[in-house]
Amino acid sequence: MTASAAKPVLRVQDLAVTFTSVSGGVFSRKERQLRAVDGISFDLRPGETLGVVGESGSGKSTLARAILGLIPANRGRVQWMGEDLTGLDEEQLRQKRKQLQIVFQDPVASLNPRMTAGDIIAEPLWTFYPNMERLQVEERTRGMMKMVGLLPNQINRYPHEFSGGQCQRIGIARALVLNPRLLICDEPVSALDVSIQAQIINLMKSLQRKLGLALIFIAHDLSVVRYISDRVMVMYMGQAMEVSCKTSLYRRPLHPYSNALMKSVAVPDPRLARRLRQESWLTGDMPSPYQRPKGCIFHNRCPFKIKRCEADVPALRRMESGDWVACHRAEDLDLSI
Amino acid sequence: MALLDVTGLEVRFDTPEGVVKAVNGMDLSVAAGETLAIVGESGSGKSQLVMALLGLLAENGSASGSALFRGQDLMQMTPRELNGIRGKHIAMIFQDPMTSLNPYLTIEKQMVEVAMHHQGLARDEARAHAVEMLRAVRIPDPEERIRQYPHEYSGGMRQRVMIAIGLLCEPDLLIADEPTTALDVTVQAQITELVGELRQQRQMAIILITHDMAAVAEISDRIIVMYAGEAVETGSVEDIFYRPHHPYTRGLLASVPRLDRVSDEELQAIPGNPPNLQDLPSGCRFRDRCSQAMEECLQRPPLWTTGGGRTSRCFLPMEGGYIAAAEGPNEPGEPVETAEVRDASAAGPGDKRREGAA
Numbered sequence: 045m046t047a048s049a050a051k052p053v054l055r056v057q058d059l060a061v062t063f064t065s066v067s068g069g070v071f072s073r074k075e076r077q078l079r080a081v082d083g084i085s086f087d088l089r090p091g092e093t094l095g096v097v098g099e100s101g102s103g104k105s106t107l108a109r110a111i112l113g114l115i116p117a118n119r120g121r122v123q124w125m126g127e128d129l130t131g132l133d134e135e136q137l138r139q140k141r142k143q144l145q146i147v148f149q150d151p152v153a154s155l156n157p158r159m160t161a162g163d164i165i166a167e168p169l170w171t172f173y174p175n176m177e178r179l180q181v182e183e184r185t186r187g188m189m190k191m192v193g194l195l196p197n198q199i200n201r202y203p204h205e206f207s208g209g210q211c212q213r214i215g216i217a218r219a220l221v222l223n224p225r226l227l228i229c230d231e232p233v234s235a236l237d238v239s240i241q242a243q244i245i246n247l248m249k250s251l252q253r254k255l256g257l258a259l260i261f262i263a264h265d266l267s268v269v270r271y272i273s274d275r276v277m278v279m280y281m282g283q284a285m286e287v288s289c290k291t292s293l294y295r296r297p298l299h300p301y302s303n304a305l306m307k308s309v310a311v312p313d314p315r316l317a318r319r320l321r322q323e324s325w326l327t328g329d330m331p332s333p334y335q336r337p338k339g340c341i342f343h344n345r346c347p348f349k350i351k352r353c354e355a356d357v358p359a360l361r362r363m364e365s366g367d368w369v370a371c372h373r374a375e376d377l378d379l380s381i
Numbered sequence: 382m383a384l385l386d387v388t389g390l391e392v393r394f395d396t397p398e399g400v401v402k403a404v405n406g407m408d409l410s411v412a413a414g415e416t417l418a419i420v421g422e423s424g425s426g427k428s429q430l431v432m433a434l435l436g437l438l439a440e441n442g443s444a445s446g447s448a449l450f451r452g453q454d455l456m457q458m459t460p461r462e463l464n465g466i467r468g469k470h471i472a473m474i475f476q477d478p479m480t481s482l483n484p485y486l487t488i489e490k491q492m493v494e495v496a497m498h499h500q501g502l503a504r505d506e507a508r509a510h511a512v513e514m515l516r517a518v519r520i521p522d523p524e525e526r527i528r529q530y531p532h533e534y535s536g537g538m539r540q541r542v543m544i545a546i547g548l549l550c551e552p553d554l555l556i557a558d559e560p561t562t563a564l565d566v567t568v569q570a571q572i573t574e575l576v577g578e579l580r581q582q583r584q585m586a587i588i589l590i591t592h593d594m595a596a597v598a599e600i601s602d603r604i605i606v607m608y609a610g611e612a613v614e615t616g617s618v619e620d621i622f623y624r625p626h627h628p629y630t631r632g633l634l635a636s637v638p639r640l641d642r643v644s645d646e647e648l649q650a651i652p653g654n655p656p657n658l659q660d661l662p663s664g665c666r667f668r669d670r671c672s673q674a675m676e677e678c679l680q681r682p683p684l685w686t687t688g689g690g691r692t693s694r695c696f697l698p699m700e701g702g703y704i705a706a707a708e709g710p711n712e713p714g715e716p717v718e719t720a721e722v723r724d725a726s727a728a729g730p731g732d733k734r735r736e737g738a739a
Contacts, residue, residue: 099565100536207654208423237422237592242636242650249647265566267638271648294640308570310595312637314618317599326567329535381640 052087053258054111054226059084059120061103061110078333080106082282083120085360088226093252093259095269095290097305098279101330104262107279108228111260112144113137124226142172145219149231151211155203162199165189165217172222188217193247209240213247220251227252228260233268245271266302267309270294278302281330281341284360288367296380298369300346301326303379340372348373382452383410384553384586385434390446392426392433401658403429405610406446410690413553416580416587418597418618420633421607424655427590430607431556435473436463451553469499472547476559478539482531488515488542489527492549499550514545518575537568544575551583558590569596576600595637598622603690606630609656609666616691626685626693628671665695673697 061081068074081103088094098104109115111122113129122129129140148154155164166185169176186196192213203211212232219227229248233241249272252259263269269276276293278286278301286299297303304326311317328345331337337344343353352372360370371377392404404426411417421427433444434455448455450466458466467473475481483491489508492515496507508527515523518541531539540560547555557576561569577600580587589597597604597618604621606614606629614627625631635649653670656662662669668678677696685699686692693699 099567209654237655238594239422239633239636239651240654242638242648243652245638246647246650265638267640270640271638304567306640308566309640310569310573310593310598311641312595312598312622312634312639313641314598314601314622316641317595326570329537329568330565 050089050091053090053125054088055121055123056087056111057085057121057123059107059110059122060118061106061115062118076334079282079336080333081110081117084277084279084282084284085120086277086284086287088258088260090225090258091252091256092275093261093273095273095276096260096262096279097264097266097269097276099264099305099330101281101333102279103282104279105230106282108146108230108260108262112141112146112228114146142222143225144228145222145224145226146228146230147212147215147219147232150235151208151215151232152203152235154215155211157203160200160202161189161194161206161214164203164214165221168218168222184221185217188221191220191251192217193243207240208236209243212236212244216244216247216251220255223255224257226258226260228262230262231264232261234264241268248272265309266294266305278305281333281336283341284368284370285342286367286369286371287360288365288369292365292367294381296378298363298367298374298377298379299342299371300348300373300377300379301342303381304345306381340370348377383449384413384415384451385409385411385588386447386449387434388447390430390433390444390448392429392438392442392444394439395441395443398659403442403610403658404433404444407607407612409605409612409615411554411586411588413586414580414584416589416600416602418589418591418601418604419607420591420594420597420604422592422655424609424658425607426610427607428558431473431558431588431590435467435471435556436460468495468552469550470552471554471556472550472552473556473558474540474543474547474560477563478536478543479531481543482539484531487528487530488534492527492542492546495546496549511545511549514548515542517548517579518542518545520545535568536564537571540564540568540572541575544572544579548579548583552585554586554588556588556590559592560589561596562591562593573600593637594622594633606633609661610658611666611694612692613667613695614693616693617689620691626697626699627667627695628673628697629667630693632670632672 059081060083063078063080065076065078066073084107086094096104106115110117117130124140129137162185165188166181169181169184186199189196189199194210194213206214233244236244261269261272270290273290275287275289277284278299280301285301286297288298293302297306307320311320326345331344339355340353340358343349346353350373358370358372360368362368363374387407387409390404390407391402394401394403407430419427432438434448438444444456446456489511492511493504493507496502496510497504502510512523512527515527520526520538520541534542561572564572589601591597601618603617605612606627608629614630621630625634632651636651638648651670656666664679665682668674682694682696684692684694684705685702686705687702692705
């Protein structure tokens, strides 16, 4: 989407995931469709970081899982190095996972409490390379621990002996032990204390540079992804509202929802915070996913809506700057920060 | 007189591994209508501090010290007496609105009961009052929505309901433990704005507990920064944000990712992890993570103050400050009478500075 010579490693086209929920008894059975991810497309180049931002229920975690094939997609394609992952069977997909890894939000809950840190990190090696020498595995595990800022002599400790930030480092080491080319981080810092958040963000950034990883970094907060992303996708109710390069997004967001998200971030400066508060906020909550608004999905909360927004769905379209936006009024709104 | 005046509060927990001191000698005061923020990371003791005040510690917990609320010591009260204070004069809202509401009861049932119990209202008066409170926290269509169950509300709306329940008895003090942490950013902003407005309208004192400096910048009057069970720095919101003294406070401020500054540089993280309360370093509890640690820090740092409730516990000299006589913050405006250092371990290197400064 941005002008760059390198060929994308990951190409996601019109990806959609729909969940069906069933309610009622045998005779009053009711099926409802929830469109969790609704036609997402983007390219990711080698070494590039895409930040994905949205509130809870925006579909960002479902998107991550659908890309990795952990949840089946209902529509669309995920191409990894030119190969369509959506057509692969389980075993083929499993082999691909050497290259595609994920780090989860809750660092403590996502680690098996009965395994030592070393075993957790080494497990992918045992799984994919069962014939690997024990010593070699241990050496690699210690190397990984060092790389993510853990002490190699902590190899035999259990997760409860580590703090939240250290557990997240274990999760990162495990994800990187197979040398993946793509790493997806699903809210990797939102469960951590502020001072530790900064440690993990800095670690991710340096690892990404060192290893040349393509990275998808998911967060609910625009201030967090800013430090690590090249481009940012803003999601709302399963759709992309805007995909912009970092500099233009934070200077002049194109979509009113991006603007609202930006203004909602708390500023650690009392005078500035009080001044910013004078400006109007986004009102209301995200509508129920079962009752999606017609037209633009954001129109009922948008302070800039016009008649057209209630009827026509705005397509995600490319602006002159090379950024993408799904808003009828993108040209005539100036949302400069 | 302050609405709430806490001195020398200690909280201990008996665990199989021994006694853990979660809060170590905290002093604080809240004036009527004032908003005090207590900021600290997990394990700093910020939540246990208020749980102790309200008699809500877990079974293996015990507290000592005094906590005068409108002149009465909360720490000396029987559970029955505390019940009369909680909900009626002091209300508390918690981080997760879903787990604080009973999923089996309608909002109406949960609110009306509180109003009838604490205020002795008749059922229909109580209901009218509940609807009025829901309107005050801007729940749309409160007459209808009061009949619904918690799961029919969104996260932000549930937190509004919790605030409405807290306000039912028009408390003098509202304690909010991470009220916005579980919410989405756009909703966080709405709730913060609501709390700020309610405080102005109702002249209610608020204690806000949070791990996020940014979240309290806008609505706090004063801030206490806690680390490993102690207050490391206290001051007005302007002091803490514009003139922070303690290296931990400065570190916390620097580690917040900011949108209002153009920067591609690395975030300033505080290295390391908070200490284990069972295995605290000697002297300054922050020294292992402090970029300015020096040899003196092996001893307990002195408590600096400039009066007016501004304090910092650090060996770095505080501009215009002198070493506090008492271990805690002083009443606003109250002069510090002696320059005696109560804690013997605070003497030593601090002594020399004290002579110069005082």
